[in-house]
Amino acid sequence: MESLHPRVRGLWVGRRLIQATVLAAIALGVDRFLLTVSPTLIAAGWLVVALLGTVHAVAAHRIWRxxxxxxxxxxxxxxxxxxxxxxxxxxxxxxxxxxxxxxxxxxxxxxxxxxxxxxxxxxxxxxxxxxxxxxxxxxxxxxxxxxxxxxxx
Known part of the structure; x- marks a missing residue:
């Protein structure tokens, strides 16, 4: 079976990082008005979402045939x-x-x-x-x- 070009993995990882950044920006915007979440928690959330997204993108590339x-x-x-x-x-x-x-x-x-x-x-x-x-x-x-x-x- 044929696999996908390795460069698509980079595109998928980039997409996940952009999604994580958008979620973090939304959380920061909500925090501005509600003052309930610390920026450190938002940064930790971004890191978790980015890491999970990266792992998912790499696994998806490995499986796709x-x-x-x-x-x-x-x-x-x-x-x-x-x-x-x-x-x-x-x-x-x-x-x-x-x-x-x-x-x-x-x-x-x-x-x-x-x-x-x-x-x-x-x-x-x-x-x-x-x-x-x-x-x-x-x-x-x-x-x-x-x-x-x-x-x-």
Missing amino acids: FELQDDALYLVRGVVTRTDTSVPYVRVQHVDTRRGPVERTAGLSSVVVYTAGSRGADITIPGLRPERATELRERLRDLAGESEATDAV
Whole structure:
């Protein structure tokens, strides 16, 4: 099974640190008006949330895997709740690559797989090199087309 690029781990850790900082800023704002929480306690809370977020991001990266099997895209992900997903190629409607500004800065890309009968993107495979994301998108498109042609016969 293929794993994600190591740089995505850094993005996930950064996201968790930003979330911890926003929570600490909210706590400081509330403290300003209510004067009930010490700044030391808020700093300790930030440290705990940042540490737990970092551990979670590292564990998520270690677990995240995907594989193109004979008849389906198979994914394994999740830290607390492990999720194994199998998406049959015959259900794939279309596949996109996506690169937001943060991903572009890190030199990464995501592949988004849309399936039949869903309202939005069912599967996103993050943390891929742009070349690998394009390769994977084209391969999934070809497998979905082959699967559809075989299913029609």
